[in-house]
Amino acid sequence: MPDRRAGSPELRGDCARCFGLCCVALPFAASADFALDKPAGTPCRNLADDHRCGIHAELRQKGFTGCTVYDCFGAGQKVSQVTFGGQDWRTGTREDARRMFDVFPVVRQLHELLWYLTEALGLPAARPLHADLREFLDATERLTRRSAGELAALDVAAHRQEVNVLLLRTSELARAGVRGKKKDRRGADLIGARLKGADLRGASLRGAYLIAADLTGADLRGADMIGADLRGADLTDADLTGAFFLTQPQLNGARGSIGTRLPESVTHPVHWAAGR
Known part of the structure; x- marks a missing residue:
């Protein structure tokens, strides 16, 4: 049973259960946030053999502030351990690795929506919407457990839009109770x-x-x-x-x-x- 609490460990990145996906799948450009350019699908030069960051304690000092800001909302371990059943992208085929890197950003968006929906369910003012919120929460969780092929083909933007309509209504109810x-x-x-x-x-x-x-x-x-x-x-x-x-x-x-x-x-x- 998923942990349905705002801020739950399930919705936070757990590097010990991930294969360093954010350090490989995502691109970044040399800027104030990153010390170098890195294309998508290419391992960061700081990624160690154990999938951990080799300069984690010094990221800000070495020009990688962007890495300290990022969180995958638990998508990394979901893709690594559930979608691909614990298969390391380094030991699979190139096609397996590519599919994993393609799926990761999709699941990351879905997990971010899980964060918002979970928090919305914890807002007493949103009680009139709780049934709809639970329905969308369950539907989003089911989406995260689809196959790699289904996730890659998912219109995540359309799903985000549907969820956003409900989150807007939640916001209106929650803020209505604030005085002034x-x-x-x-x-x-x-x-x-x-x-x-x-x-x-x-x-x-x-x-x-x-x-x-x-x-x-x-x-x-x-x-x-x-x-x-x-x-x-x-x-x-x-x-x-x-x-x-x-x-x-x-x-x-x-x-x-x-x-x-x-x-x-x-x-x-x-x-x-x-x-x-």
């Missing part, structure tokens, strides 16, 4: 915005660009954070208690402090304590 005027900043360009101490209680920040925004001491209680780009945003002493659809990768890309208050489903990134 609720700002709608959905998709807003707030790059570098000065929002220190801002009252964003119950705000919709879905898909908002908050890159390098100053959110120190901001009140984000009960805000919808789905898809908000928090790269470089300063969340020092901000209050995100009750904020929902907030994921660990979003926080990993931001800055914050021990005084930043977070929902129980996520944790303070290690680099916050180090001030990096």
Whole structure:
């Protein structure tokens, strides 16, 4: 039986049960986030024989900040151990490896949806939608267990759209219970915005660009954070208690402090304590 709790281990990457898929299947370009170019399907030069990162403890210092931000939501171990039954891409055929690399991003998207649906089911205000949420949760879980061929052919974008309609309704119900005027900043360009101490209680920040925004001491209680780009945003002493659809990768890309208050489903990134 799947663990149906927001932030459950099943929906977090477990490198010990994966074959380093994110280090091979995905491409990245030399930038502030990555020290070099790497095409899709090519192992990162830092990937060790045991499928672990050879510089894991020094990723930020060596120019691989993007790796510290990423999380597969448990898709890596699902593809490695379930879809391909524990078959290592290094020991199979080239075709087997290619299929594994093609399937991984699809399952990653499905697992991200599982995260949101699981969290939505934990919101008391969304009780009127719980039956529909459970139906979509079960359907999405079943999709993740399809064969490699079926997953490769799946129209995951269409499924995401169907789920998103339900998540929007969930957001409306959850934010309706927050007192005061609720700002709608959905998709807003707030790059570098000065929002220190801002009252964003119950705000919709879905898909908002908050890159390098100053959110120190901001009140984000009960805000919808789905898809908000928090790269470089300063969340020092901000209050995100009750904020929902907030994921660990979003926080990993931001800055914050021990005084930043977070929902129980996520944790303070290690680099916050180090001030990096």
